[in-house]
Amino acid sequence: MDRSDLKHFEVADYVIFAVLLAASMGIGLYYALSGGRQRTTQEFLMADRSMRSLPVSLSLIASFQSAVAIIGVPAEIYAHGTQYWFIGCAYILGLLIPAHVFIPVLYRLRISSAYQYLELRFSKAVRICGTLTFIFQMVVYMGVCVYTPAFALNAVTGFELWGTVLATGLVCTVYTTMGGLKAVIWTDVFQTVVMFAGQLAVIVVGVQRTGGVSVVWKNVWEGDRISGLNLNPDPTERHTFWTLGVGGVFLMLSLYGVNQAQVQRYLSARTEKEAIRSCYMVFPSLQLALALSCVMGLVMYAWYCREDHSAELGSFSSDAMVIYFVMTMLQGMPGLRGLFVACLFSAALSTISSAFNSLATVTMEDLIKPYFPTMTEARATLLSKALASSYGLLCLAMAYLTHLMGDSVLQVALKIFGMVGGPILGLFCLGMFFPWANSIGAVSGLGAGLAVSLWIGIGSIVTRKSSMRPPPPPHCHAANMTFVIQTALSNSTLSRPSGLRRFYSLSYMWYSAFNCFTVILIGLIISFLTGPMKEEDVTPGTIYPLLGKLLCFLPERLKKKLCCVTPLGQTLAAAQRSPQQHKDSNGQAFTEQEEEEETERFLPAPFVEYETAV
Numbered sequence: 001m002d003r004s005d006l007k008h009f010e011v012a013d014y015v016i017f018a019v020l021l022a023a024s025m026g027i028g029l030y031y032a033l034s035g036g037r038q039r040t041t042q043e044f045l046m047a048d049r050s051m052r053s054l055p056v057s058l059s060l061i062a063s064f065q066s067a068v069a070i071i072g073v074p075a076e077i078y079a080h081g082t083q084y085w086f087i088g089c090a091y092i093l094g095l096l097i098p099a100h101v102f103i104p105v106l107y108r109l110r111i112s113s114a115y116q117y118l119e120l121r122f123s124k125a126v127r128i129c130g131t132l133t134f135i136f137q138m139v140v141y142m143g144v145c146v147y148t149p150a151f152a153l154n155a156v157t158g159f160e161l162w163g164t165v166l167a168t169g170l171v172c173t174v175y176t177t178m179g180g181l182k183a184v185i186w187t188d189v190f191q192t193v194v195m196f197a198g199q200l201a202v203i204v205v206g207v208q209r210t211g212g213v214s215v216v217w218k219n220v221w222e223g224d225r226i227s228g229l230n231l232n233p234d235p236t237e238r239h240t241f242w243t244l245g246v247g248g249v250f251l252m253l254s255l256y257g258v259n260q261a262q263v264q265r266y267l268s269a270r271t272e273k274e275a276i277r278s279c280y281m282v283f284p285s286l287q288l289a290l291a292l293s294c295v296m297g298l299v300m301y302a303w304y305c306r307e308d309h310s311a312e313l314g315s316f317s318s319d320a321m322v323i324y325f326v327m328t329m330l331q332g333m334p335g336l337r338g339l340f341v342a343c344l345f346s347a348a349l350s351t352i353s354s355a356f357n358s359l360a361t362v363t364m365e366d367l368i369k370p371y372f373p374t375m376t377e378a379r380a381t382l383l384s385k386a387l388a389s390s391y392g393l394l395c396l397a398m399a400y401l402t403h404l405m406g407d408s409v410l411q412v413a414l415k416i417f418g419m420v421g422g423p424i425l426g427l428f429c430l431g432m433f434f435p436w437a438n439s440i441g442a443v444s445g446l447g448a449g450l451a452v453s454l455w456i457g458i459g460s461i462v463t464r465k466s467s468m469r470p471p472p473p474p475h476c477h478a479a480n481m482t483f484v485i486q487t488a489l490s491n492s493t494l495s496r497p498s499g500l501r502r503f504y505s506l507s508y509m510w511y512s513a514f515n516c517f518t519v520i521l522i523g524l525i526i527s528f529l530t531g532p533m534k535e536e537d538v539t540p541g542t543i544y545p546l547l548g549k550l551l552c553f554l555p556e557r558l559k560k561k562l563c564c565v566t567p568l569g570q571t572l573a574a575a576q577r578s579p580q581q582h583k584d585s586n587g588q589a590f591t592e593q594e595e596e597e598e599t600e601r602f603l604p605a606p607f608v609e610y611e612t613a614v
């Protein structure tokens with residue numbers, strides 16, 4: 001089929017696409033004009049902490065399921081087989097740990113920004129560093145998310161590139177700025193449904209046009225696309241069960257455990273139980289999203305492997321091929337092409353709106369409010385809205401930067417999470433699981449983690465093999481031996497890098513884990529060198545007794561000695577103090593009321609004012 005035909009979008013396609021944008025805008029306006037009319041930051045940024053678990057869980061999916069996954073995952077499956085599907089194994093621990101470790105600690109602190117935790121546990125400096133790191137991560141990630149759908153569509157259908165980027169960015173900015181977190185969550189719900197519908201349509205039509213499920217299965221099986229369990233322990237191999245199933249857990253923790261966009265959704269839930277339930281409800285939907293995009297990649301392979309398409313596909317990258325495949329499949333089906341375009345932009349909008357809102361929240365809560373405690377609610381809300389729109393414009397600029405990245409979009413996004421999200425995860429783990437850690441250790445740990453991740457990231461770009469070569473044309477029938485031989489050669493030990501080059505060729509799926517451990521290790525070393533914190537100095541509620549839970553099989557006495565965080569010398573003195581109760585200087589146990597006041601006293605001013613505000 002010649003490419004010129006792809007240029008035509010029927011009226012029905014534009015109508016569907018316009019309806020999507022209008023619906024998103026409508027939901028945003030509804031929340032701007034209803035309820036408290038977004039007059040307080042509690043409502044604008046935290047949805048009045050009134051949300052139920054179903055919308056929260058769908059919004060949690062939508063936040064990190066953008067066009068990058070819709071396009072990048074099928075491209076990955078088409079080019080490399082179903083190994084990537086094993087990342088689904090990481091969703092188990094990747095959601096259980098946030099539900100039972102991070103949510104309880106963060107929810108009970110009644111904060112609005114995840115990085116307020118860092119001030120409570122360490123100091124304001126650590127909070128600022130965490131906030132700035134998060135802002136950097138989300139701004140770059142947003143650029144990828146805005147750019148991906150526009151670029152892919154333009155590459156294949158000539159769909160106006162920057163006009164689309166502008167339309168997407170503006171619509172998103174408007175409804176996020178008008179409707180706040182409530183609008184973002186409810187548009188996420190609507191957009192997640194559109195996302196699933198679009199992918200399902202492509203799969204159903206694709207299977208039917210390729211000749212049915214049995215033909216698809218036969219083609220992908222003979223084409224060696226169904227990857228077995230690759231237990232190769234080599235950390236430089238890109239995708240194995242270990243890099244995806246174990247490395248993927250750290251990637252999930254950096255997103256669903258400590259990323260502000262997700263933490264804000266947990267905190268907007270009515271109760272802690274609703275927040276935990278929403279985390280559990282993410283699991284089936286995330287598996288469904290993963291399955292849909294993987295199956296779409298398999299159907300795409302089954303379609304193209306039947307005969308040689310290298311003439312018409314030419315130099316398309318795998319990502320662009322996905323759009324070409326979809327436009328080919330949905331040709332002559334009025335409205336379905338528009339549905340898929342709507343699916344792409346739903347995926348992008350729901351992620352970008354979450355990013356805007358979380359960026360506005362942390363900028364307000366972490367960088368502005370602490371310095372202007374007397375600011376009125378009205379001005380604070382107005383400023384939050386101005387921030388949301390300015391981040392919108394910044395993200396359009398970042399979209400252009402993505403233009404220069406080069407990798408497949410899925411890898412770009414996963415690398416960003418690994419390189420920047422990993423160190424932030426390390427910072428929170430250092431604070432929650434290691435009471436000895438102090439502020440100096442935290443800041444130097446974060447700095448070391450970011451430096452190492454930058455070093456490895458740049459090293460991998462400099463030394464990368466030409467990973468952007470278009471995938472070898474698939475042959476599911478004849479001559480698939482050439483493909484098998486090619487694959488064998490490319491993975492051959494001949495090219496095994498040594499020394500520093502081996503370090504640079506670490507699979508990007510290990511970046512989250514590697515950087516997380518770097519932050520913890522350096523953070524602990526510096527903390528012990530500069531005087532570790534004592535248990536009584538740590539703000540109550542900011543520690544998760546991980547060691548206590550892991551060593552729960554030990555007898556109480558031994559456990560107290562081991563898990564007691566004060567240096568050994570004072571452990572004995574501390575042993576007299578029953579850890580459950582805090583005592584004042586003359587050893588009198590606090591009453592419940594005094595405990596409450598004590599916590600109030602402990603919290604720095606902004607929180608106390610916040611507490612009373614709440």
Ligand SMILES: O=C(O)CCCC[C@@H]1SC[C@@H]2NC(=O)N[C@@H]21
Pocket residue numbers: 064065066067068069070087145251252255286289351410413414
């Ligand atoms: O889709 C994106 O914007 C980013 C790519 C996927 C990010 C990670 S991968 C594991 C988890 N599952 C998802 O659907 N998103 C996150």
Ligand code: NA
Pocket residue numbers: 061062063064065066067346347348349350351352
């Ligand atoms: Na999304």
